[in-house]
Amino acid sequence: MMYTILVLVVLVIMFLAASIRILNEYERAVIFRLGRIIPTKGPGLIILIPVVDRMVRVDTRTITMDVPSQDVITRDNVSIKVNAVVYFRVVDSMNAIVEVENYLYATSQLAQTTLRSVCGQVELDEILASREKVNIHIQEILDRSTDPWGIKVTHVEVKYIDLPQEMQRAMAKQAEAERERRAKVIAAEGEFQAAQKLSEAAAVMQQQPMALQLRYLQTLVQIGTENNTTTVFPIPIDMLNILFKREDKG
Numbered sequence: 001m002m003y004t005i006l007v008l009v010v011l012v013i014m015f016l017a018a019s020i021r022i023l024n025e026y027e028r029a030v031i032f033r034l035g036r037i038i039p040t041k042g043p044g045l046i047i048l049i050p051v052v053d054r055m056v057r058v059d060t061r062t063i064t065m066d067v068p069s070q071d072v073i074t075r076d077n078v079s080i081k082v083n084a085v086v087y088f089r090v091v092d093s094m095n096a097i098v099e100v101e102n103y104l105y106a107t108s109q110l111a112q113t114t115l116r117s118v119c120g121q122v123e124l125d126e127i128l129a130s131r132e133k134v135n136i137h138i139q140e141i142l143d144r145s146t147d148p149w150g151i152k153v154t155h156v157e158v159k160y161i162d163l164p165q166e167m168q169r170a171m172a173k174q175a176e177a178e179r180e181r182r183a184k185v186i187a188a189e190g191e192f193q194a195a196q197k198l199s200e201a202a203a204v205m206q207q208q209p210m211a212l213q214l215r216y217l218q219t220l221v222q223i224g225t226e227n228n229t230t231t232v233f234p235i236p237i238d239m240l241n242i243l244f245k246r247e248d249k250g
Contacts, residue, residue, distance in 0.1 A: 018050040023057070028093040030056045040093050058093040062154065063104070067111045069162070072119040074127065081162035082119050082127075086111045086142065092150025100149045107146055111156075114141050124163075131158055 023029055023042035031038050031046075032054045048055055069083040088107060090096045096103045118138050119127060127134055139156040146153055 015050060019048045021046050021048060021055060026059060026061045028058045028060055028090075030058055030093050030097045032056075037094065037098060056097050058090055058096055060090050060093065062087055062089045065104075065108055065111065067108070067115055069160075070112055070116045070119075072116050074119065074124045075121060076123040076125075078124045079164060080119075080124065080127075081160075082115060082158060083160050084111070084115055084138070084156060084158045086153060087155040088142075088146070088151050088153040090150055091152045095148065095150030103146075103149050103151060106149065107142075107151060107153075110145055111138075111142060114138055114145075115158075127158070127161060134158060 021029065022045055025043045027042055028040050029042045029046055030040055031048065033049070033052055046055075065086045065088070067084040067086060069081045071079065072082050073079050086107070090103070100106045115138060118134060118141065122134065135156050135158055138158075139153055142156065143153040
């Protein structure tokens, strides 16, 4: 009698162990009952029928997937290597299991082909300068393609663009030439503004002769404060004009 009770207790324990499952908040259970799918269950405690039911766990958290480096030829015939990262999550657990064999592998392969296709349709300058636009374009294509699988692609980011050595040297020369051009433009603008200020100062001094004399005295003070062995006294232009006029009369 005791042996029979012990056997029954063991069978009950085995039955409960085979039929009870506990799912976390971010997990869902896709259950096949005799090969036919039934409504998704979880999270929490669920009970399965041993031998009859087969459960597949699906993680609904956002998944971060690295897209391996892809060889791409841009529209302007530049060969580059590009890699990216894709953020997506499962929004329909049933479709993620039924509509595609392995949604992780399928999404990875689709991301690689889409990355090559999109980068191959634009020029290198656009990839470098408008990376956010390229990211959005890739994300829209992936999201539209994975929607039947119950996958939602939330974000795509192009991480690294590997350029050929000769292209890097050419871009470095272009950047250096651009910096030199900007430096020359800034210097020219500074000289133009200085010339304008000098012209305005000359106009003020022409209207106010005393201003020129004050400037002359200020110059003498500045020369006197310096440790020079030779001191040069500037002669006002008015005095030179007087001397020249006297010579002309003589």
